[in-house]
Amino acid sequence: MLDILIIGGGPIGIACGLAAQKAGLSFVIVEKGCLVNSLYNYPSTMTFFSTSEKLEIGGVPFVTNSYKPVRAEALEYYRRVATSNHLPVNLFEEVTGVKKEDGSFIITTAKASYRAKNVIISTGFYDIPVKLNIPGEDLPKVKHYYQDPNYYALQKVVVVGSSNSAIDVALETYRKGAEVTLVIRGADVGERVKYWIRPDIMNRIKEGSIKAYFKSNLKAIRQYEVDIETPEGLVTIPNDFVMAMTGYQPNFEFLKKIGIKLSEDRFVPEYNHTTMETNVAGLYLAGVVVGGMDTHLWFIENSRIHADMIIGDIVGKVEKL
Numbered sequence: 001m002l003d004i005l006i007i008g009g010g011p012i013g014i015a016c017g018l019a020a021q022k023a024g025l026s027f028v029i030v031e032k033g034c035l036v037n038s039l040y041n042y043p044s045t046m047t048f049f050s051t052s053e054k055l056e057i058g059g060v061p062f063v064t065n066s067y068k069p070v071r072a073e074a075l076e077y078y079r080r081v082a083t084s085n086h087l088p089v090n091l092f093e094e095v096t097g098v099k100k101e102d103g104s105f106i107i108t109t110a111k112a113s114y115r116a117k118n119v120i121i122s123t124g125f126y127d128i129p130v131k132l133n134i135p136g137e138d139l140p141k142v143k144h145y146y147q148d149p150n151y152y153a154l155q156k157v158v159v160v161g162s163s164n165s166a167i168d169v170a171l172e173t174y175r176k177g178a179e180v181t182l183v184i185r186g187a188d189v190g191e192r193v194k195y196w197i198r199p200d201i202m203n204r205i206k207e208g209s210i211k212a213y214f215k216s217n218l219k220a221i222r223q224y225e226v227d228i229e230t231p232e233g234l235v236t237i238p239n240d241f242v243m244a245m246t247g248y249q250p251n252f253e254f255l256k257k258i259g260i261k262l263s264e265d266r267f268v269p270e271y272n273h274t275t276m277e278t279n280v281a282g283l284y285l286a287g288v289v290v291g292g293m294d295t296h297l298w299f300i301e302n303s304r305i306h307a308d309m310i311i312g313d314i315v316g317k318v319e320k321l
């Protein structure tokens, strides 16, 4: 029987593995995709807003060319941290069930079944997009993920949202020759947009090179046009692609199924803020999955400490026995 099974091989799952290894505990990390799957699926052009030392895990230096790393450097870093420490990671193996039985856990995947005394859930929030729930959302031209701006050159692109992701998509596709229209629910560009990006988008909107509808909602998507509800009434514009950058959410069904209580309003899981243990004894949460619908509250910078908190608690329990 393992001391710990870690679900999710993102930066925080790997950080938990490093901490468990240091403490001499037996463990396996089980990841449904490739190593650091979420980062792999980020836009190819992305630059982290954090400086590299704030993304370090297990005390391993993250050396980068510029003070803010790009996606490729982060992929390189987390892979090297995992491989040079010989962390046991099983990839492309999705965990489908976690059941507590006789004081330990049975964890099932499509390939195997594991038994562990403790389980750490570090499954992030990047797998499930927040849907618009409007007609036409299932058309192939509607994207919730964005890889590369070149694909959208000379196309009419509607970007829904005003968070960092939406604004990055709007600016990058505009600079590759797309005709960009932003549809923003609020009266202004999102307040959390990076301070060095905000003037760029505000000036593009002001000069009219990016069109923005504020206090507006996308109402329907058809193959060659979209309907936008604006304060001036319904507007229909020609359209080739819709980039629905409306955020992502943790897999709440999975959390509920394995017995974790969620708050009624924002689906925030119940957990001890000192140990990260949930209402199910021996079941821990690590990383951005702890935020419920408030996914902006947690990121690598401020959640990497969960690894030491959890392993400290598990070691403390073992010492008490």
Ligand SMILES: Cc1cc2nc3c(=O)[nH]c(=O)nc-3n(C[C@H](O)[C@H](O)[C@H](O)COP(=O)(O)OP(=O)(O)OC[C@H]3O[C@@H](n4cnc5c(N)ncnc54)[C@H](O)[C@@H]3O)c2cc1C
Binding pocket: 007, 008, 009, 010, 011, 012, 013, 030, 031, 032, 033, 034, 035, 036, 037, 038, 039, 042, 043, 046, 047, 048, 049, 050, 055, 093, 094, 095, 096, 122, 123, 124, 125, 126, 127, 165, 286, 287, 288, 289, 298, 299, 300, 301, 302, 303
């Ligand atoms: C564009 C962008 C830029 C960002 N920039 C920064 C930044 O500058 N600084 C910062 O600190 N944060 C940043 N973040 C946030 C940060 O990248 C995430 O918070 C980070 O990935 C969280 O790490 P995690 O390990 O908690 O979750 P994730 O990296 O999402 O890892 C979770 C893993 O669990 C796996 N998984 C899910 N379900 C299962 C299952 N059932 N079975 C097995 N495996 C499963 C997933 O495939 C995934 O690999 C950014 C995010 C985005 C989208």
